Amino acid sequence: MNKGLAKILAETEKVSVHGGHSGQFCQHAQDDLENIVKAYVDQGFAWVGITEHIPPLSDEMRYPDEAEANLSADFLQQRFSQYFELGRELQKKYADKIELLLAFEIETYSGAGDYVNSLINQFQPDYLVGSLHHVNGIGIDYSRDFYQQALTKAGNIKQLYCDYFDSQYQMMKEFKPAVVAHFDLIRAFDPGYLSTLAEPDIIEKVERNLDYIADNKLIMDFNLRGFDKGLEQYPSLSILKKAITKGIAIVPGDDSHGVKSVGRNYDQGLTVLANLGVSLQWQKPALISY
Ligand SMILES: [Zn+2]
Ligand SMILES: [Zn+2]
Numbered sequence: 001m002n003k004g005l006a007k008i009l010a011e012t013e014k015v016s017v018h019g020g021h022s023g024q025f026c027q028h029a030q031d032d033l034e035n036i037v038k039a040y041v042d043q044g045f046a047w048v049g050i051t052e053h054i055p056p057l058s059d060e061m062r063y064p065d066e067a068e069a070n071l072s073a074d075f076l077q078q079r080f081s082q083y084f085e086l087g088r089e090l091q092k093k094y095a096d097k098i099e100l101l102l103a104f105e106i107e108t109y110s111g112a113g114d115y116v117n118s119l120i121n122q123f124q125p126d127y128l129v130g131s132l133h134h135v136n137g138i139g140i141d142y143s144r145d146f147y148q149q150a151l152t153k154a155g156n157i158k159q160l161y162c163d164y165f166d167s168q169y170q171m172m173k174e175f176k177p178a179v180v181a182h183f184d185l186i187r188a189f190d191p192g193y194l195s196t197l198a199e200p201d202i203i204e205k206v207e208r209n210l211d212y213i214a215d216n217k218l219i220m221d222f223n224l225r226g227f228d229k230g231l232e233q234y235p236s237l238s239i240l241k242k243a244i245t246k247g248i249a250i251v252p253g254d255d256s257h258g259v260k261s262v263g264r265n266y267d268q269g270l271t272v273l274a275n276l277g278v279s280l281q282w283q284k285p286a287l288i289s290y
Helices: 003-011 033-042 064-068 072-091 112-123 145-154 155-174 201-214 224-229 237-245 266-275
Strands: 014-019 045-053 099-105 129-130 219-223 249-253
Touching: 014 033, 014 145, 014 219, 033 072, 045 072, 045 266, 064 201, 072 099, 072 112, 112 155, 112 224, 129 155, 145 155, 155 201, 201 237, 237 249, 249 266
Parallel strands: 014 045, 014 249, 045 099, 099 129, 219 249
Antiparallel strands: none
């Protein structure tokens, strides 16, 4: 890394709009939430959004690992209350060390809309992270096998992407989430994603969704998890460049799922942004007023 870049990285505030999944409240994460918060403090983060997944609406919509562990939707919903209680406590306890925002990551599937609204009313999160982990009711980032099922249901890869981006658009219109997470997660198990994303029909939908984000001043999660498998961040470069042209606020999200993934790939991600000339003065998520 050259000296100029190292200086820029050292002087940039460390933040995450999307992180803090913990083993305490999420089956596919590790460690207690408080230890994750401490890791953010140790790494000198200025502010972090703690953004646990919402619990499933019903047993049918559980993640496979939750079903395997025989955790009912009822139980997971109860546990989510505890997440919120503890989150509010930690916000106060660490207020002099770090600014914690308490949010949650919503799901997008049939029936989720009313359910998410009821969770918002019940818990009054500071903001929402708008996500899709399902297309046509089937998980897309859980495993290659599930991805294949979603692909089969959609008919072909182009249709799968179109369904994903249409569903994302509906989700954004319904909830205006302050942060739109891992914008092109649909490419998770598509080795040919570069050419898929270059399809004119898909570009049109991507443009439409980006325009919505820009017009409503939502934040694009610059999701650092994408680097994990030697790949690039979400959103991938072609989309990122479009977002920059449209003036969209791009802010890092480490999508941490345990102490070890706090601040993951941070310098790598910032290097990409710095080289593209993106502002490293981060926009903070707009808080929901109640
Ligand atoms: Zn997760
Ligand atoms: Zn997610």
